[in-house]
Amino acid sequence: MAGGRFSPALLVLLCHVLFGSSSFQPALVLDMAKILLDNYCFPENLVGMQEAIQQAINSGEILKISDRKTLASVLTVGVQGALNDPRLTVSFEPNFVPVMPPALPSLPTEQLIRLVRNSVKLEVLENNVGYLRIDQIIGEETAAKLGPLLRDNVWNKVANTSSLIFDLRYSTAGELSGVPFIISYFSDPEPLIHIDTVFDRPSNTTKELWTMSSIMGERYGKRKDLIVLTSKRTMGAAEAVAYTLKHLKRANIVGERSAGGSVKVEKIRIGDSGFYITIPVARSVNPITGQSWEVSGVSPSVNINAKEAVANAQNLLAVRSAIPRAIQSVSDIIRQYYSFTDRVPAFLQHLESTDFFSVISEEDLANKLNNELQSVSEDPRLMIKLTQDHPVIIEEDFEPENIPGDPAFLRNLVDTVFKVRILTGNTGYLRFDKFGDVSVMAKLGEQIAQKIWEALKDTENLIIDLRYNTGGSSASMGILLSFLQDPSQQFHFFTIYDRIQNTTTEFNTLSGLLGPPYGSKRGVYILTSHYTASAGEEFAYLMQSLHRGTLIGEITSGTLMHSKSFQVEDTDIVITVPFINFIDNNGECWLGGVLGSYMLGEKTIEQGSESERRASLFILTDLGYHLC
Incomplete structure (x- = not known):
């Protein structure tokens, strides 16, 4: 316009x-x-x-x-x-005769009371949810005239409900001067709020509408949840109410886009002819948006058939009522378990100050919580998802007490867990798909030394295949790392801080290895894939940060097993909180995901023999050999 x-x-x-x-x-x-x-x-x-x-x-x-x-x-x-x-x-229209309806305030009081009772419906639904339907917004004079009736029969009854569905689907008439009365009931006395500015062209005047410092009856206030229902029939003053409450972030709108009426339209005869021009003579300007509900209507937060709006609003209120409890639950979990304890106060303060007005579903709530925590923490390990989108991974380790001491059984177990071969070019190949518990590794020490390190001790290079390694015990990595260093030198490999136990453990080079060490001079190449997870990723990451190995393959999964997942209150939302910090030898905390020095395509990674051949070629090239 x-x-x-x-x-x-x-x-x-x-x-x-x-x-x-x-x-x-x-x-x-x-x-x-x-x-x-x-x-x-x-x-x-x-x-x-x-x-x-x-x-x-x-x-x-x-x-x-x-x-x-x-x-x-x-x-x-x-x-x-x-x-x-x-x-x-x-x-x-040569025969047009304008009809002027009588102004409401001029009607007898009895007739006004009858009109208001016919246009207002109030009931209390399940869970103390109020339902208020108003089909005509009465103006300032009528509201003042019927003040006690409205106070006793409408507003004071509404005030006792826990949340409110305000139904304007059938409101097709009304007066703009009544809008401040309604907005005032859903706001606090102070500070006063600028609601609207109305410009009237014939009189060339501008009038500002503000909330009122005092009203007759108990206010509903601005803290309890409010849902406004609209339909394509909602028009005029009702649109002004819905538009104002929406952009004040006081109410969510459920239903259909409203009609897009006007503040005031007049039909004016052109001279003495039979021609008439219909013209909008006044306009509304919202102080927040600088625009209006006129012509374009009020767009709903939840767009749904008007007939289904009440049921949808009840579902939405159930979601909205869960928000404070969900935030408190998330705060408590972070306070108790999050591994970066120094960051916790800032997280909690941020959550407390976050505006959740736009949340209209559990999915919205999960996304909002996750985005807010990610923005302030920059920690990808701290995640909030819906249950169906976030399967909880349970870490399982070998149980040492269940492993027999029979040497033949132990040899078979090692043969099953570890795959060792010698490839072309005297290149060793070692694959294992899980890091065992430290006590298990100690029990299998002699068999591992014979199976792995005796077999690989004379190879010129070593490929460690972690493409299918899904994790296990991080503590056992110290054993493997020690074999890949010189025994005469002491190295600090990594540190683990456990928030639950409140312990800090350092992992350094181990002495007294049962097998021959591979040492630090020969090349080590680690194969990774998007399946590589947890301790498998940590090992690859450490080999990179220690400058001890070259990574070949895909970026790893970013799956961290040092986390716990909790259901948030009575919702389908799950929060995953890291309770362990894995800190490398440079003092950096690993936050997930490892990118290899050489990237192989997914198809190549899936074909094991081809991947091993490519890795061997990389090694030979790295060593300066010329390939045909």
């Missing part, structure tokens, strides 16, 4: 239309232009109109249209197109 200008070319066309028949005088278009200038609520769009009309009259060009209704249609199209306002219409 506010972007158009009255086109001189259009005015030429209008005058051509009018001058084409002796039945119409140039005065008709001049009269219409004067009505627009004096009454149209966007006068800034009419700049230059009078000059353009005069030029059109002086041009003397003719376009003949004798049918008056056709002329009215042509004028309508022209004016709407020029001003980009569909409310502007021209009609030919």
Whole structure:
């Protein structure tokens, strides 16, 4: 509406239309232009109109249209197109008789009471959810006249509910002066809130609407949940209420986009002719958006068929009522388990100050919580998801007490767990898919030394295949890392901080290894895939940070087993909290995911023999051999 200008070319066309028949005088278009200038609520769009009309009259060009209704249609199209306002219409109605309904305040009190009772419905639903339906927004004078009735029969009863469904689906009439009364009930006394600004063109006046410092009856306030229902029939003052509450972030709107009415539209006769122009004479400007509900309507937060709006609103209120408990539950879990204890106060303060007004489903709540925590923590290990989107991974280790001491059984167990081969170019190959518990590894020490380190001791390079390694015990990595260093040198490998136990454990080079060490001089190449997880990732990460190995393959999964998952209150939301910090030899905390030095495509990774061949080629190339 506010972007158009009255086109001189259009005015030429209008005058051509009018001058084409002796039945119409140039005065008709001049009269219409004067009505627009004096009454149209966007006068800034009419700049230059009078000059353009005069030029059109002086041009003397003719376009003949004798049918008056056709002329009215042509004028309508022209004016709407020029001003980009569909409310502007021209009609030919020689027998039109305006009907003015009586003003509500002038009606007898008994009739007013009957009207209000017929247009207001109030009941209390399950879980103390209030339901208030108003089909007509009464104005300031009527509200003042019926104040005690409204207080005793509506507002004081509404005030006792825990949340409210405010139904405006059938509200098609009303007065804008009544809007501050309603908004005031759903806000606090102070500070006063600027609701709307209404510009009236005929009087050239601007009126600001504000909330009221005192009202008759108990306020509902701004803290309890409020849902406003709208339909495509919702119009006028009811749209102003819905639009204001939405953009004050006081209510969620459920239903259909409203009708897109107007503050005030008048049908004005053009001169003494039988032509009339319908024109919006006042406009609303919301102080928050700078725009209005007029023409475009109020868009709902939840777009749904109006017939289903009540049930949907009840479901939404159930979700909304769970938000405070969910936030408290998340806060308690983070406070008790999160491994970066120094960051916890900032997290909790951030959650407390976060606005959850836009949350309309459990999925929204999960996403909002996750995004807020991620933004402040920058820790990908701290995750909040819906249960079905976040399967909880349970770490399982070997149980040492269940492993027999029979040497033959232990040899078979090692043969099953560890795959060892010698590849082309005297390259060793070691694959294992899980890091065992330290006590288990100690029990299998002699068999591991014979199976692995005796077999690999004379190879020139070593491939460690972690493509299918899903994790296990991080503590046992110290044993493998010690075999890959010189026994004469002491190295600090990594540190583990356990938030639950409140312990810090350092892992350094182990002495007294049962097998021959591989040492630090020969090349080590680690194969990774997107299946590589937890301790498998940590080992790859450490080999990289220690500059002891070259990674070949895909980026790892980013799965951290040093976390616990908890259900959030009575929802389907799960929070996963890291309770262990894995700190490398440089003092950096690993937050998941390892990117290899050489990347192989997914297809190659899936084909084991081809991947091993490619790794061997990388090794030979790395060592300076020329390949055909």
